[in-house]
Amino acid sequence: MTTTAPPPGALTAEPEPAAPGPRPGAGPARRTRLLILLTAVGLLLVMAVLSVMVGARSLSPGTVWDALFHFDDSDEHVMVRELRVPRTVIGLVTGAALGLSGALIQAFTRNPLADPGVLGVNAGASLAVTFAVAVLGFGAASQFIWFALAGAFGLTVLVYALGSIGADRGTPVKLTLAGVAFTAVCGGLTSAMALKSTTTFDVMRFWGVGSIGGRSLDILPVALPLVGAGIALGLLSAGSLNALALGDDIARSLGTRLAVARVSVVLAVTLLAGTSVAVAGPISFVGLMVPHVVRWFVGPDQRWILPVTTVAAPAFLLAADIVGRVVLPSGELQVGLVTALVGAPVLVVLVRRRKVSSL
Amino acid sequence: MTAATPPARVGPGRATWVWRRWGVALRFERRSVLVCGTLAAVVALLGVLALGTGSLRLSPAEVLSALFDPDADPRARLVVVTWRLPRLLFAVVCGAALAVSGAIFQSLTKNPLGSPDVIGFASGSYAGASVVMLLLGSADYLAVASGSLTGGTVTALLVYALAHRHGVRPFRLIIVGIAVGAFLSSLTSMLLLSVSPQQAMLVATWGAGSLNGLGFEQLRVAAVVLVVLLICAATVVRPLVQLEMGDDTAVALGVNARRARFAGTLVGVALTALVTAAVGPIAFVALAAPQIARRLTRGATTLRIAPAALTGAAVLVTADFIAQRVDLPVGVVTVCVGGVYLAWLLVRQYRGGRR
Numbered sequence: 001m002t003t004t005a006p007p008p009g010a011l012t013a014e015p016e017p018a019a020p021g022p023r024p025g026a027g028p029a030r031r032t033r034l035l036i037l038l039t040a041v042g043l044l045l046v047m048a049v050l051s052v053m054v055g056a057r058s059l060s061p062g063t064v065w066d067a068l069f070h071f072d073d074s075d076e077h078v079m080v081r082e083l084r085v086p087r088t089v090i091g092l093v094t095g096a097a098l099g100l101s102g103a104l105i106q107a108f109t110r111n112p113l114a115d116p117g118v119l120g121v122n123a124g125a126s127l128a129v130t131f132a133v134a135v136l137g138f139g140a141a142s143q144f145i146w147f148a149l150a151g152a153f154g155l156t157v158l159v160y161a162l163g164s165i166g167a168d169r170g171t172p173v174k175l176t177l178a179g180v181a182f183t184a185v186c187g188g189l190t191s192a193m194a195l196k197s198t199t200t201f202d203v204m205r206f207w208g209v210g211s212i213g214g215r216s217l218d219i220l221p222v223a224l225p226l227v228g229a230g231i232a233l234g235l236l237s238a239g240s241l242n243a244l245a246l247g248d249d250i251a252r253s254l255g256t257r258l259a260v261a262r263v264s265v266v267l268a269v270t271l272l273a274g275t276s277v278a279v280a281g282p283i284s285f286v287g288l289m290v291p292h293v294v295r296w297f298v299g300p301d302q303r304w305i306l307p308v309t310t311v312a313a314p315a316f317l318l319a320a321d322i323v324g325r326v327v328l329p330s331g332e333l334q335v336g337l338v339t340a341l342v343g344a345p346v347l348v349v350l351v352r353r354r355k356v357s358s359l
Numbered sequence: 360m361t362a363a364t365p366p367a368r369v370g371p372g373r374a375t376w377v378w379r380r381w382g383v384a385l386r387f388e389r390r391s392v393l394v395c396g397t398l399a400a401v402v403a404l405l406g407v408l409a410l411g412t413g414s415l416r417l418s419p420a421e422v423l424s425a426l427f428d429p430d431a432d433p434r435a436r437l438v439v440v441t442w443r444l445p446r447l448l449f450a451v452v453c454g455a456a457l458a459v460s461g462a463i464f465q466s467l468t469k470n471p472l473g474s475p476d477v478i479g480f481a482s483g484s485y486a487g488a489s490v491v492m493l494l495l496g497s498a499d500y501l502a503v504a505s506g507s508l509t510g511g512t513v514t515a516l517l518v519y520a521l522a523h524r525h526g527v528r529p530f531r532l533i534i535v536g537i538a539v540g541a542f543l544s545s546l547t548s549m550l551l552l553s554v555s556p557q558q559a560m561l562v563a564t565w566g567a568g569s570l571n572g573l574g575f576e577q578l579r580v581a582a583v584v585l586v587v588l589l590i591c592a593a594t595v596v597r598p599l600v601q602l603e604m605g606d607d608t609a610v611a612l613g614v615n616a617r618r619a620r621f622a623g624t625l626v627g628v629a630l631t632a633l634v635t636a637a638v639g640p641i642a643f644v645a646l647a648a649p650q651i652a653r654r655l656t657r658g659a660t661t662l663r664i665a666p667a668a669l670t671g672a673a674v675l676v677t678a679d680f681i682a683q684r685v686d687l688p689v690g691v692v693t694v695c696v697g698g699v700y701l702a703w704l705l706v707r708q709y710r711g712g713r714r
Contacts, residue, residue, distance in 0.1 A: 112533055162702055173471070184646075184697060184698030185699055188695035188698065191691045192691050195567065196687075198557060205559060288537060340542050340545040341542060348521055348538050352524055
């Protein structure tokens with residue numbers, strides 16, 4: 001993998017720079033990175049406010065303020081409290097969870113193709129939900145949460161068990177391949193069940209794109225602690241991920257306990273991605289794209305990538321959700337669709353223009 | 360990422376057979392030959408079983424006589440040769456094509472998660488076929504096939520063009536491929552969400568890939584194309600394997616990096632296009648077969664044509680054998696069979712303490 005665009009005029013022999021281990025301290029200056037972090041925080045606040053204001057019926061900031069702090073049962077106030085705020089909060093939680101889990105899994109596997117689903121989280125959740133619909137006859141999205149959660153965690157445990165048999169346990173490549181294998185099997189079983197019954201297929205095609213609309217805040221008491229624990233664990237892993245990027249041997253000699261570092265990263269990814277898929281369904285692309293873009297801006301130091309991603313991803317998710325609400329005059333687009341429609345062109349432009357850093 | 364793959368055993372570490380005659384010497388790695396032989400036998404065995412099962416059951420002996428004896432029961436010959444044989448051969452052709460295509464892309468991108476999908480071909484052809492089936496309202500085999508072929512080719516060209524800036528770097532190719540693929544998948548999902556469940560299911564069934572309703576006319580074309588493409592693939596293998604060592608080393612060894620990458624991409628995409636046009640985008644064979652083959656042969660690179668092709672054929676024939684029993688598109692079974700086998704291989708490897 002290469003890091004820089006070759007100088008113009010280079011003919012066939014494009015030099016490959018030496019394997020780029022993240023060099024903590026390399027990348028933009030500290031002040032630039034602080035500025036980027038603050039910009040991301042600012043963006044997030046703007047998006048959160050917009051997300052409460054904008055929709056099929058736009059509200060003024062004053063109305064929103066009153067609805068939050070001087071509530072008076074009017075339609076607009078009820079709408080803010082019952083629809084817009086829950087939606088925004090769910091967007092914040094799932095966005096942060098998706099972004100950080102994506103950054104963690106990419107750093108951990110050192111694979112730019114890795115997304116939070118690589119350890120089988122989404123596949124496990126989808127399989128469990130499909131099972132609930134096809135065999136047990138559930139039908140409402142709010143009932144799926146527990147199945148999704150169970151499926152996500154159950155499958156990650158299996159993947160980790162398979163990935164850690166043998167002498168050198170839990171290495172990223174083995175975990176990735178184990179995840180790919182289990183993801184495939186679950187995906188096959190899921191489509192088998194879905195293609196056998198029109199009802200199941202119909203429910204699954206809507207659940208499967210991912211949406212943060214129409215969820216109630218009742219799930220937050222469960223989701224918040226899980227995501228909070230995942231974020232804490234993930235952010236604390238930044239140092240050991242920096243060390244692991246230099247190779248296992250060097251990391252060990254720098255005092256990293258490999259087994260502990262690996263288990264905590266896998267646990268964090270599972271908590272974050274598993275909760276997010278349970279709450280909002282499998283939202284693609286956020287966990288894949290945001291860490292890449294953040295890395296191009298802040299450089300290879302995980303101590304910066306992880307926090308900035310945690311802030312930037314929910315901002316992106318909320319922005320996509322707002323676009324989805326605005327773009328169609330009637331009805332709305334699920335956020336899981338808009339993330340790719342909006343994000344893909346941005347990603348292509350960025351990867352062509354910037355000097356991109358691989359992992 | 361090659362950095363993480365196990366170190367290769369090179370030189371005298373691998374037992375070889377050497378064939379010398381008429382001033383020519385050919386070296387065969389013993390393990391590869393044995394693996395290929397076993398895989399071929401597996402394909403043949405499963406093939407005979409598959410030809411004998413269905414609403415008319417035949418014993419292996421009856422199948423063989425129907426195949427090779429022109430005086431056999433004409434009814435058995437009709438069922439075996441005219442009805443069931445094309446489907447079996449299609450499974451072999453498609454499996455081989457997908458596996459070689461996957462091997463090429465995994466080598467090109469130096470990534471075990473690499474597959475023709477990274478260049479967006481599958482999502483492009485799925486989008487193309489969905490447009491034909493839902494917006495133009497045609498379920499005709501030729502219309503859908505050309506829709507998928509057009510969609511896939513346009514997408515692949517688009518990805519290659521967008522990734523091209525002072526040559527195509529694997530990393531940029533991957534990122535652009537992901538982005539374009541995700542974009543198209545979202546568009547397809549939007550289409551699928553806007554139609555009736557029955558219509559959406561029809562498209563999804565095509566999207567899973569199915570070998571139903573294929574005859575000798577399509578097979579003849581597909582087989583000829585496959586042979587041509589495999590010969591092309593054989594010529595790009597050597598420079599691509601050298602590129603796995605890094606551009607500097609490969610160029611020093613006399614490889615034209617840019618041309619080799621372009622040729623590799625072209626052959627890989629053409630192989631996928633062949634399968635997608637014929638039977639729809641069958642998932643996972645391209646991803647899993649090269650990895651399975653490399654673990655079976657314990658080779659240094661995933662880019663070995665014969666083992667990969669035979670593994671792909673074996674996976675797809677097995678999957679189709681099961682798919683016919685449970686009445687599902689073969690693509691659905693492929694992922695299960697391939698996934699379980701990959702998992703089993705991983706377990707076995709760890710037990711043996713090898714990497």
